[in-house]
Amino acid sequence: MxxxxxxxxxxxxxxxNAMSVSGDEGEVRRIVLEEVKPYADEVKVDALGSVxxxxxxxxxxxxxxxxxxxxxxxxxxxxxxxxxxxxxxxxVGGIDPRHLVGKQVIVGKDHxxxxxxxxxxHLASRSELSSAVSVDSMRIDLGPxxxxxxGDRATFAxxxxxxxxxxxxxxxxxxxxxxILIELLKHAPKNVELCLAFSVQEEIGLRGAKVAAxxxxxxxxxxxxxxxxxxxxxxxxxxxxxxxxxxGFGPAIYVANSSTIDDPRLVRFLEDIAxxxxxxxxxxxxxxxxxxxxxxxxxxxxxxxVSVSVPHRYTHSPxxxxxxxxWKNTLNLLHSALKKMTRDLLxxx
Amino acid sequence: xxxxLKTLTETFSPSGYEDEIRxxxxxxxxxxxxxxxxxxxxxxxxRKKPAKGAKDPKKxxxxxxxxxxxxxxxxxxxxxxxxxxxxxxxxPRNLPGGHVRFANGxxxxxxxxxxxxxxxxxxxxxxxxxxxxxxxxxxxVKTGDVAGFERSFLDLGDKLVAKSMDDRIGxxxxxxxxxxxxxxPHDVYFVFTTQEEIGTRGAQTSAYGIDPDLGFSxxxxxxxxxxxxxxxEVALGKGPAIKIRDGGMLSDxxxxxxxxxxxxxGKLPYQRxxxxxxxxxxxxxxxxxxxxxxGCISIPCRYVHTPAEMVDINDVTNAVKxxxxxxxxxxxx
Numbered sequence: 167m168x169x170x171x172x173x174x175x176x177x178x179x180x181x182x183n184a185m186s187v188s189g190d191e192g193e194v195r196r197i198v199l200e201e202v203k204p205y206a207d208e209v210k211v212d213a214l215g216s217v218x219x220x221x222x223x224x225x226x227x228x229x230x231x232x233x234x235x236x237x238x239x240x241x242x243x244x245x246x247x248x249x250x251x252x253x254x255x256x257x258v259g260g261i262d263p264r265h266l267v268g269k270q271v272i273v274g275k276d277h278x279x280x281x282x283x284x285x286x287x288h289l290a291s292r293s294e295l296s297s298a299v300s301v302d303s304m305r306i307d308l309g310p311x312x313x314x315x316x317g318d319r320a321t322f323a324x325x326x327x328x329x330x331x332x333x334x335x336x337x338x339x340x341x342x343x344x345x346i347l348i349e350l351l352k353h354a355p356k357n358v359e360l361c362l363a364f365s366v367q368e369e370i371g372l373r374g375a376k377v378a379a380x381x382x383x384x385x386x387x388x389x390x391x392x393x394x395x396x397x398x399x400x401x402x403x404x405x406x407x408x409x410x411x412x413x414g415f416g417p418a419i420y421v422a423n424s425s426t427i428d429d430p431r432l433v434r435f436l437e438d439i440a441x442x443x444x445x446x447x448x449x450x451x452x453x454x455x456x457x458x459x460x461x462x463x464x465x466x467x468x469x470x471x472v473s474v475s476v477p478h479r480y481t482h483s484p485x486x487x488x489x490x491x492x493w494k495n496t497l498n499l500l501h502s503a504l505k506k507m508t509r510d511l512l513x514x515x
Numbered sequence: 516x517x518x519x520l521k522t523l524t525e526t527f528s529p530s531g532y533e534d535e536i537r538x539x540x541x542x543x544x545x546x547x548x549x550x551x552x553x554x555x556x557x558x559x560x561x562r563k564k565p566a567k568g569a570k571d572p573k574k575x576x577x578x579x580x581x582x583x584x585x586x587x588x589x590x591x592x593x594x595x596x597x598x599x600x601x602x603x604x605x606x607p608r609n610l611p612g613g614h615v616r617f618a619n620g621x622x623x624x625x626x627x628x629x630x631x632x633x634x635x636x637x638x639x640x641x642x643x644x645x646x647x648x649x650x651x652x653x654x655x656v657k658t659g660d661v662a663g664f665e666r667s668f669l670d671l672g673d674k675l676v677a678k679s680m681d682d683r684i685g686x687x688x689x690x691x692x693x694x695x696x697x698x699x700p701h702d703v704y705f706v707f708t709t710q711e712e713i714g715t716r717g718a719q720t721s722a723y724g725i726d727p728d729l730g731f732s733x734x735x736x737x738x739x740x741x742x743x744x745x746x747x748e749v750a751l752g753k754g755p756a757i758k759i760r761d762g763g764m765l766s767d768x769x770x771x772x773x774x775x776x777x778x779x780x781g782k783l784p785y786q787r788x789x790x791x792x793x794x795x796x797x798x799x800x801x802x803x804x805x806x807x808x809x810g811c812i813s814i815p816c817r818y819v820h821t822p823a824e825m826v827d828i829n830d831v832t833n834a835v836k837x838x839x840x841x842x843x844x845x846x847x848x
Binding site: 385405407408409419421422427428429430433449451452453463464465466467468469470512514515 | 530531532534537553554555556557558587588589590592593598600602640657658659710713716717719720721723724
């Protein structure tokens with residue numbers, strides 16, 4: 167079994183603290199390129215900015231397996247300079263405006279420090295206090311000397327932390343997937359040809375993965391992502407039946423979401439591997455949401471897909487929480503699965 | 516035709532889980548086809564090659580989807596009750612009291628949480644499947660398991676009723692057209708597609724793989740001939756409907772002309788269909804690669820997406836005749 171060593175924590179910290187808002191993923195891309203180059207047979211950055219890595223298998227005609235993780239995160243874009251250090255902004259990707267007021271952000275390539283403010287409670291009326299503030303009426307405050315340009319990206323300023331069995335950070339969605347793919351490349355089994363896509367623009371519509379899959383033309387694909395857990399207790403004493411996933415219960419294998427019905431052959435295969443290797447796993451509850459698998463599945467003449475996610479609480483907020491054990495079990499489930507993959511997996515019974 | 520339709524409609528086949536129905540259809544078409552294969556997403560691709568010496572054969576794709584709506588388990592609670600979500604267009608008002616069957620053969624009934632507003636239809640989240648279990652441990656299904664609706668085939672003479680006429684009736688028309696098509700000047704691909712109900716996904720990828728010159732889908736459409744139905748001219752028994760448009764596609768006028776010309780020449784009844792909502796596999800086929808001229812032949816169907824979908828056998832046989840006539844002669848569009 168693979169373990170999570172100090173180096174991997176350091177790498178995940180670096181990945182999480184980098185800014186990589188959809189469409190401007192340069193910071194994470196540079197880290198990825200540096201990590202993958204010593205291990206890859208081929209590396210290229212495609213037209214949209216995704217990093218595409220090939221690790222050849224041995225033998226004739228090895229199964230071509232695409233692993234995808236997205237490098238981008240939700241964040242903000244500066245859209246207007248109001249002068250005096252105030253900047254109007256818009257959300258990039260799905261962000262709940264209720265998460266925003268009172269948060270520290272970093273803006274632009276230089277990570278200029280800013281804050282999203284709101285009227286203090288002393289001055290707010292009763293009606294203002296009972297309704298959410300809209301993004302239109304928020305500003306990023308950089309102070310009178312703070313510089314930003316229209317189109318600059320911004321993200322939460324939260325720094326990565328390890329707290330006991332947990333990690334806390336912005337952008338665990340999906341730097342944890344990025345870290346896992348890099349580690350899988352370092353331990354790539356020889357029986358398959360690995361096509362790794364560190365893709366761009368997932369948060370705004372699975373865009374990078376779509377063209378990456380067109381390029382690779384794989385036999386099958388696994389999207390490695392991070393999914394919300396809503397596993398808090400129900401304080402009225404009812405059973406929580408809509409948790410999506412639970413922290414500490416292992417990698418979440420997908421069965422269906424709004425973009426994909428995961429291929430039942432791949433779902434059963436992953437489940438069997440987990441049981442055989444005694445790796446804790448859970449099924450993500452079928453429901454809304456989507457991963458890059460939705461786009462990959464529909465490229466060219468079709469690709470069998472499944473998604474696997476590390477669960478985390480408080481998705482798309484300034485700070486998410488994940489468990490190190492879930493990270494480790496996800497890495498091992500995928501590693502064990504890759505080692506056992508053969509063409510038989512894709513026979514229609 | 517009716518015994519085959521009974522088998523087709525009673526076979527389990529929720530979207531993404533089409534293995535059983537694919538086996539049934541494969542058995543039927545294998546002796547009739549020149550080539551049968553299954554692609555990456557499970558589409559069954561059945562080819563009838565052009566007759567020897569055929570000039571300028573067109574590659575024609577005809578799609579009928581094999582999948583049906585269904586449900587999927589989201590959670591089994593501590594008392595063994597099964598919470599679920601829909602696969603495809605599952606409308607809560609059609610569910611209470613219904614029966615479902617899982618791939619592993621387990622059956623269950625759909626129950627409702629009590630409500631103090633009995634006139635309102637509760638959402639799926641207030642429903643559950645009772646499979647007769649008493650706790651989580653002895654419940655024979657788990658999160659992610661898939662079930663289809665259960666209802667036996669009903670023969671009312673000309674009118675036929677089943678839980679999955681959408682779109683097993685299209686599959687039947689495709690099979691019977693293939694059976695009746697002795698020879699064709701075209702390179703014909705009958706595609707029994709997967710995952711239509713959740714976004715015409717199988718049609719998109721199979722059309723990419725086939726790269727047809729033109730094509731059409733065979734699917735059900737709505738009806739305007741029961742009490743209270745308004746503003747939709749299609750009725751059961753008046754012939755297959757030739758689609759002009761639906762919610763996701765404008766049929767290529769050249770394909771519409773081809774269909775109408777052929778129907779009139781053969782003195783076959785047909786109806787013109789203008790559907791405002793909903794769409795078919797043709798929607799996806801139209802937009803692959805550099806684009807494909809497409810249309811759709813619809814079988815009028817009452818009570819779509821309920822367990823009692825009704826069609827008229829005469830519309831079915833006339834659709835078969837129309838398609839055979841279309842495929843038997845050269846076409847230029």
